[in-house]
Amino acid sequence: MINKLVSKIQKTNAPVVVGLDPMLSYVPEHITKAAFAEYGETLEGAAEAIWQFNKGIVDNIYDLVPAVKPQIAMYEQFGIPGIIAFKKTVDYCKEKDLVVIADIKRGDIGSTSTAYAVGHLGKVQVGSKSYAGFDEDFATVNPYLGSDGIKPFIDVCKENKKGIFVLVKTSNPSSGEFQDRLIDGKPLYEIVGEQVAKWGEEHMGDSYSYVGAVVGATYPEMGKVLRKVMPKSFILVPGYGAQGGTAEGLRPYFNEDGLGAIVNSSRGIIAAYKQEKYAQFGPENYADASRQATIDMIEDIASIF
Amino acid sequence: MINKLVSKIQKTNAPVVVGLDPMLSYVPEHITKAAFAEYGETLEGAAEAIWQFNKGIVDNIYDLVPAVKPQIAMYEQFGIPGIIAFKKTVDYCKEKDLVVIADIKRGDIGSTSTAYAVGHLGKVQVGSKSYAGFDEDFATVNPYLGSDGIKPFIDVCKENKKGIFVLVKTSNPSSGEFQDRLIDGKPLYEIVGEQVAKWGEEHMGDSYSYVGAVVGATYPEMGKVLRKVMPKSFILVPGYGAQGGTAEGLRPYFNEDGLGAIVNSSRGIIAAYKQEKYAQFGPENYADASRQATIDMIEDIASIF
Secondary structure, three states: OHHHHHHHHHHHOOOEEEEEOOOHHHOOHHHHHHHHHHHOOOHHHHHHHHHHHHHHHHHHHOOOOOEEEEEOHHHHOOHHHHHHHHHHHHHHHHHOOOEEEEEEEEOOOHHHHHHHHHHHHOOEEEOOEEEOOOOOOEEEEOOOOOHHHHHHHHHHHHHHOOEEEEEEEOOOHHHHHHHOOEEOOEEHHHHHHHHHHHHHHOOEOOOOEOEEEEEOOOOHHHHHHHHHHOOOOOEEEOOEHHHOEOOHHHHHHOOOOOOOEEEEEOHHHHOHHHOHHHHHHOHHHHHHHHHHHHHHHHHHHHOOO | OHHHHHHHHHHHOOOEEEEEOOOHHHOOHHHHHHHHHHHOOOHHHHHHHHHHHHHHHHHHHOOOOOEEEEEOHHHHOOHHHHHHHHHHHHHHHHHOOOEEEEEEEEOOOHHHHHHHHHHHHOOEEEOOEEEOOOOOOEEEEOOOOOHHHHHHHHHHHHHHOOEEEEEEEOOOHHHHHHHOOEEOOEEHHHHHHHHHHHHHHOOEOOOOEOEEEEEOOOOHHHHHHHHHHOOOOOEEEOOEOOOOEOOHHHHHHOOOOOOOEEEEEOHHHHOHHHOHHHHHHOHHHHHHHHHHHHHHHHHHHHOOO
């Protein structure tokens, strides 16, 4: 799947992933109205609204980008109907041949991590049969529990040619609270990065590892260091746009080959029609605004090479 | 909810939580057979089997213990039918007046953490109405992203009188890989513990905070230190029994008042009938074996006071 991600990035010339993190407040009124008319103001109604919202965006961007990143929290907040909308979104994106990076930030130990891995990236045994519960292509994973938490994911990934992105340096303001603390003169994120590089050796694709890392666009100096620490790991970069990361700050996240990073934008694309810049599209044509914002982002990032 | 947890511990005289982490391999054949007869060897069949398995155990232990801790990964591995079984289990335990600690180890930033918090501990707004998606009493939360990841949970907890347990020192062998690394002479887990104490001040119950911590039974020396660092935080202690933690090692996790900790056992109770000690119950009476194992665990822990 890492090979597919690389080849799709090369084909689209867009190291860009669209974050499908729908808030109900992003969904234009004509969609929520229709969903509530059918299901009422219920969890099912909300789930239908975000699913229809997503579908409109995916239909308008699937030919431009290699991948999408649905953030499961935004679905989980609507309980079981929300999770059903998540699964529908994942399935639909895969139909459109998009690589699906599930932003689930799971992480536990031993058989529990195996269960998460099996549910999201593998197949679970039920009697004599086996089933893929969610079947995404990549998942984000939290490293706080150490190798016991990561290795079960890698084992499942090996069997299924799937991959993970391990949180190394997150994009938020207080990420430094623990991640930047110095250990023998080195920040924790760097030590985690070194482990990502080691874990990555266990499951290599053609040129990059199936074990990638999350490093926020908001910390380019750290991106530069981490790029060198994990030369074979793809870096998933959140924080571009709405969170303040800029294109010029992104160059250090890429290798000399122009690969090695994929930049996420969520709000900046899916809620583009709410920005002054794209306001002319109007809520009815929100998905066209998303398409234009995607094109603009691809151009912006291309400008750094 | 922390006050309810404390008063239920005092009433049952059992600082014990039963981990509802069903593996399909734990479920006796008569239950899987019936479930597969109804739903086939499908995800629905697996979900029905673990739900019926759980129900049998809950019916046999609800009067003995204050709380249960379902591990969502064990349900999530079965996709949407698994999540439905999780929700059924949560609802059933609440009907039985058990405090439900959802072991979800979620953690993200800003509005994403809010979404998790709202989904599991609060209510989500849908038009003019609001709904609780999962509605557990407590959730476990991962601290790697710092205060930005934790505060949204605390805000939702304040509104809903719910609580969290933040991962501080986990019970697994490789937990030390990052958690034990020294920062200015102090291990990372201690620094996280200090933050837990600070976060805890923001949301106090009568005698304990709504912000607790997870500290594994497998590291009693660290438990001793962390007890002092976080005097007002309840400690959720995994790793007793199957993972090697012993009752005598548990004393340091408790305060002088005999409170301040709640000890989890999962496999040791729910799969008790598979142990030689409880084999006489047989698979048909697996839930009686679980009851006996719970009684034995309560006695074992009482012996340290």
